[in-house]
Amino acid sequence: MSTATTERHDVAGHSNTPILELENVGKSYGNVHALRGVSLNVRQGEVTCVLGDNGAGKSTLIKIMSGLHDHTDGTMKLDGVARRFGSPRAAQASGIATVYQDLALAPLMSVWRNFFLGNELRKGPLRTLDIARMKRICEDELGKMEIVVPDLDRPVAGLSGGQRQCIAIARAIYFGARVIILDEPTAALGVKQSGVALRYIVKARDAGLGVIFITHNPHHAYLVGNHFIILKLGRVVLDAHRDDLTLEQLTTEMAGGQELAELSHELRGIDPGKVIEPGEVEHGHVEAPALSREELKAVEREEREEEEEPRA
Amino acid sequence: MTATATEPSRGLAARDDRVATRPLAARLLSRPEVGSLIAAIVIFLLFMAVAEPFRNVANVGTILYGASTIGIMAVPVALLMIGGEFDLSAGVAVTTSGLSASLLAWNFGLNVWVGILLALVVSVAIGAFNGWLLLKTGLPSFLVTLGTFFILQGVNLGVTRLLTGNVASADISDMDGFASAQKIFGSEVTLGPVNLKITVLYWVVLTVIAAYVLLRTQMGNWVFAVGGDAAAARAVGVPVRATKIGLFMAVGFCAWLSGMHLLFQFNTVQSGEGVGKEFIFIIAAVIGGCLLTGGYGSVVGASLGALIFGMTQLGINYAGWNPDWFRTFLGVMLLLATLVNMYVKRRADLR
Numbered sequence: 001m002s003t004a005t006t007e008r009h010d011v012a013g014h015s016n017t018p019i020l021e022l023e024n025v026g027k028s029y030g031n032v033h034a035l036r037g038v039s040l041n042v043r044q045g046e047v048t049c050v051l052g053d054n055g056a057g058k059s060t061l062i063k064i065m066s067g068l069h070d071h072t073d074g075t076m077k078l079d080g081v082a083r084r085f086g087s088p089r090a091a092q093a094s095g096i097a098t099v100y101q102d103l104a105l106a107p108l109m110s111v112w113r114n115f116f117l118g119n120e121l122r123k124g125p126l127r128t129l130d131i132a133r134m135k136r137i138c139e140d141e142l143g144k145m146e147i148v149v150p151d152l153d154r155p156v157a158g159l160s161g162g163q164r165q166c167i168a169i170a171r172a173i174y175f176g177a178r179v180i181i182l183d184e185p186t187a188a189l190g191v192k193q194s195g196v197a198l199r200y201i202v203k204a205r206d207a208g209l210g211v212i213f214i215t216h217n218p219h220h221a222y223l224v225g226n227h228f229i230i231l232k233l234g235r236v237v238l239d240a241h242r243d244d245l246t247l248e249q250l251t252t253e254m255a256g257g258q259e260l261a262e263l264s265h266e267l268r269g270i271d272p273g274k275v276i277e278p279g280e281v282e283h284g285h286v287e288a289p290a291l292s293r294e295e296l297k298a299v300e301r302e303e304r305e306e307e308e309e310p311r312a
Numbered sequence: 313m314t315a316t317a318t319e320p321s322r323g324l325a326a327r328d329d330r331v332a333t334r335p336l337a338a339r340l341l342s343r344p345e346v347g348s349l350i351a352a353i354v355i356f357l358l359f360m361a362v363a364e365p366f367r368n369v370a371n372v373g374t375i376l377y378g379a380s381t382i383g384i385m386a387v388p389v390a391l392l393m394i395g396g397e398f399d400l401s402a403g404v405a406v407t408t409s410g411l412s413a414s415l416l417a418w419n420f421g422l423n424v425w426v427g428i429l430l431a432l433v434v435s436v437a438i439g440a441f442n443g444w445l446l447l448k449t450g451l452p453s454f455l456v457t458l459g460t461f462f463i464l465q466g467v468n469l470g471v472t473r474l475l476t477g478n479v480a481s482a483d484i485s486d487m488d489g490f491a492s493a494q495k496i497f498g499s500e501v502t503l504g505p506v507n508l509k510i511t512v513l514y515w516v517v518l519t520v521i522a523a524y525v526l527l528r529t530q531m532g533n534w535v536f537a538v539g540g541d542a543a544a545a546r547a548v549g550v551p552v553r554a555t556k557i558g559l560f561m562a563v564g565f566c567a568w569l570s571g572m573h574l575l576f577q578f579n580t581v582q583s584g585e586g587v588g589k590e591f592i593f594i595i596a597a598v599i600g601g602c603l604l605t606g607g608y609g610s611v612v613g614a615s616l617g618a619l620i621f622g623m624t625q626l627g628i629n630y631a632g633w634n635p636d637w638f639r640t641f642l643g644v645m646l647l648l649a650t651l652v653n654m655y656v657k658r659r660a661d662l663r
Contacts, residue, residue: 066547068546068547087546087549087551088546088547088548088549089549089551092548092549098547100544100547102543102544104541104543104544104545104547104548105541105544106536106537106540106541106544106545106607107540107541107607108536108540108603108607108608109533109536109537109540109607113533113536116533117533117537117545117548117550118537118545118548118549118550119548119549120530120533122529122530126529127529127530128528128529129528129529129530129532129533131528153339
């Protein structure tokens, strides 16, 4: 199916062959299969959206592509050559930049030091840091995102979540030559800054980068995406091109379709519009909702999965 | 990406009136070493006022010598703390280094210089082992180096007694190469009325190099990053393992330098020496503004911390006070300096 869609959407000027290809990639941690049989093509000038709920395997997928983890099954090809990235540095060297959900910023370091961390500019025979140039570039790049940072020498810990997000995105775009992976870039942002981040995704696409946009917000994904993949419990449950999908379909698929219908049926009895008179509640008088054994297990599993990936 | 494209947005960005430029004083006061600088000045003035011999210029050499023996170790320990780790074995590692040079040369009848080089290998290897074990096991460095601290303490005593039947290494002053080695590690120069030990030179050079590396090189940036957030550093491609192991090896190297001075100053090394010194190095680093949690600190601050030690140690003597109180004084100093650091930094950050 994915080959058919590419032929249909062959954009003049961009090469048709994928930069990054995943074929039946899987990852197991001991007896836990976090990811199974994921196939994915990233082309230049396209935005590939990966959607999924918590614990669906999105983070594992990112970690494989960005070199933090090695996959245990399948193959990952870069420019048609099977590759395994031993470290994030190797992935970066191959042109894959990642903006993590936790942003990968060292809190007590200044803005410009964070911006160039791992890619410091140096000059002279002593390989001294070229501080003036790094500050200037940092200021320019942040200016393009319309981010106001009071002082590039201040530690990033003092900035807001949105400012930090934008620093991380600006950094990845500045250094990410070919493929940029964005891990939930809009999750912690306000409406206006989400818009800025989405526009930056489009800019990256227009610059000819392959963009992988990880999110659990189908509305954001549908605004910018060319291709959509939904993960559930480590498997691909939907793999569709934009032309074959409407926002409603995507939202329904993402929300779990059948599951959501069941949940809404179940919750109908609670009468969501009702307002109760305020009253005194005696200690111990509010009962916990009764969950069936299966529901309890599902909740426990989700909690466990989130704990197991503390930096997800 | 052209300049014309960025200019309007930069102009727009600059017009956010919520952000004012910070006054120069606030920026200076938010530097990590400011607490130690204030403390050093206060202590200097205190002893200038109460201790007559402290005012004698000839004693500057003695004070700086005391500071330098601590400073040579406080500098790498501060780097290591900025990199997010501790080394509790740093004190006894100095003794181990002195002992290995002396015992190897004496026992096998080698040239002293061969012993010195072997000791360098031993010291750097101990540092590398600490770092390797730490990263291999994922245990906190406090535990790992506490282990090496006790291991080395035992080895120092056990091996020395095994080889010499004594608790100190044999006198090696009549061996080949001793004279030239003593020139390098234990000599002194006279500048007017002041006698300066060579360790003062090493201390100053180490401080300058370490401060330069920390603030002006890629490696320094990595040190801050692995201490501030190792996972974030790894994610953007910083070689976390190599950086941390390198820092431990730097401590090993400086322990070797210190150990060689110990050996060539006194011709023998007492095998029980060095216990408790590790805390003095850490205290100097903390007074100098290093956070216990890593990611923040200053090498110059650690050197100022060592200077405070040197001044206090001799100042108490010169003032005729009972030296029993030296450690109490240090404890109070540590608490005061950290409180000043915290207070000044908070005030400066608000401005």
